[in-house]
Amino acid sequence: MLEELYKQPHDHVVGRLATFTDQHTSYIIFPLARCNLRTFFSQVTAPRLERDFVLWFFTQVHGLADAVLHFNSLGSTPASESLKPGQTSAPARSAIHGDIKPENILVFEADNGSPFGVFKLSDFGSSRTLDNTTTLDPTEAQLLRGTQAYEAPDFMNPSELSCGVDVWSLGCVFLELICWIFFPQGSEDVGFMTLRSAETVSKSGSFWQISDGGEVNIKWAVGRRLVDLEKKFGGRLAFERLCNAVWFLINVALDRRYTAAKLVKEVEFLRRELDTELAEDPNCYLEPKRYVRSPNAVKKPRHPIWAKMARIQKEAEARRMHEMQSLPQSWTNSTPSQ
DSSP states (O other): HHHHHHHHOOBBOOOOEEEETTTTEEEOOOOOOOOHHHHHHOOOOOOOOHHHHHHHHHHHHHHHHHHHHHHHHHGGHHHHHHOOOOOSSSSOOEEEOOOGGGGGGGEEOOOOOOOTEHHHHHOOOOOEEEESSSSSOOOHHHOOOOOOOOOOGGSSSSSGOTHHHHHHHHHHHHHHHHHHHHHHSSSOOOOOHHHHHHHHOOOOOEEEEEEEOEEEEEEEEHHHHHHHHHHHTTTHHHHHHHHHHHHHTTTTSSSOOOOOOHHHHHHHHHHHHHHHHHHHOTTTTTTTGGGGOOOOOOOOOOOOGGGHHHHHHHHHHHHHHHHHSSSHHHHHHOOOOO
């Protein structure tokens, strides 16, 4: 599978430099990265939303979205190279990365001199190939194990694992990318993973949970963060549209979740609109109060989970009240010492 992928290099997928074998052990040499995205979040402070930074940010978003599409389609390997002896046509082939997370997105120095670098998808050790099917073989599905915090709810039913799990994980990463800008470390942000972990007994930091009624939903902290982000955008349409796309990436219903191809088209549209905005006013994201939404602008439909937010919040509050009532009375009635 990796041979097929490496034959079609991508600017946002880590390529190999060389391979060799020594004493029956095979080695692959990869280019040296500056750091991974998790380290990038902790070491780099997002600057002001000047034109060049905004364009760089959405270039990386588009690059990662296209990288996932590239990986899922195995680089669109030509049919003639996929034929087996006796075949007259090549089977439909795709691949699942299976472990997309900030630690598996590497940051490299940029050729154009950008101080923030280039984001590239890496670590294909968990990946699996799908031959002429849209879901993994049950045996292969048992071997596909990512990182719990970024796993899609699809993993509850291994027989239906598909490329949709990568789209979900990328949506989680995109949400954290947006938070890096609008909830910088040291501000009012308590820690997004801490908030997610506090909602479940497993403390996994996942983006979804099973409600008391057995329904799968995104966690209240995730929905709350998306709502809070929209309040911070202040008319910055590209971020509003990206945040809206995230709702559709982390849709717990696979049949309503964006595909990688749909996401790439959405980001390409977003980028064209962004170019137009910045051409008219390079400071429209730096000084959002100067920017007024056009009355003719089309507002895209939001993820249906918005309609569930109030109910999810009430369930969370009810659980907390139940926990408080189960505590010893001396705890709940005690007063702090003076």
